Amino acid sequence: MSTPRIAPGSLRDVGPFTWALARVFGRRSGTEPPAVFLVLGRHRRLFRGWLHFAGRMMPGGRLPRRDSEIVILRVAHLTGSEYEATQHRGLGRRAGLSDIEIDRVADGLDADGWSDRERLLLRVTDELYGTSDLSDATWADLRAELDEEACLELLLLVGHYQMLATTLRALRVPPDRLRR
Structure with missing residues (x-):
């Protein structure tokens, strides 16, 4: 990946709230402070709104974490x-997915297991990504499986x-390094 287009912000750039939050999340995940927080945090008002929105779906959503992580992966x-x-x-591992399941996500819905x-x-997820829509058959199957609020959350989770x-791709943000 090439040079990041916007570098992660300093304490002064992102403010004490985002700075502290990034450190806590980094410790919890065993990485450096997440660059997603320190880059997006450079726009403080937008970051807080985004964080609130994102947190309503994951980790605070109606879908089980395992389901959310399959979709996100x-x-x-x-x-x-x-x-x-x-x-x-x-x-995903924390949500109960095995390494085999995580790897299988790349193989899609036709993979065994x-x-x-x-x-x-x-x-x-595949239909929304490919067409920005769902077929009537997929929608019917989804409504048979999930209630209305969970359906809305799933659609927003994929889009988000x-x-x-x-x-992150346009900004060339590299993955967070593991802490030593």
């Missing part, structure tokens, strides 16, 4: 987001991580 794969793939491999629900989540992957 699939979006990371489809978009080629090295940052999100690296970040969410660890988060997925439950019907997991195949549906992958199908929804596509947006984030695009932003």
Whole structure:
């Protein structure tokens, strides 16, 4: 990856709230402070709004964390987001995904071993990524599996991580390094 287009901000650039939050999240994930926080945090008002929005879906959403992580890892794969793939491999493990399952996300819904629900989540993610829409059949299957609020959350989760992957790629943000 080439040189980042916007460097992670300093304490002065992002303010004490974001600076402290990045350090806490880095410690929890075993990495340096997340660059996503320190880059997006350079726009303080937008960062706080984004953080609130993102936190309502993950980790504070209605979907089980395991489901959310399958979706996020699939979006990371489809978009080629090295940052999100690296970040969410660890988060996926914490949510109960095995390394085999995490690797299988790249193979998609036709890979052996997925439950019907997991195949549906992958199908929804693939359709939204490919067409920005869902077929009537996929929507019917989704509504049979999830309530209305969870459906809304899933659609927003896919769109949010596509947006984030695009932003991180355009800014050339490299994955966070593991702490020593």
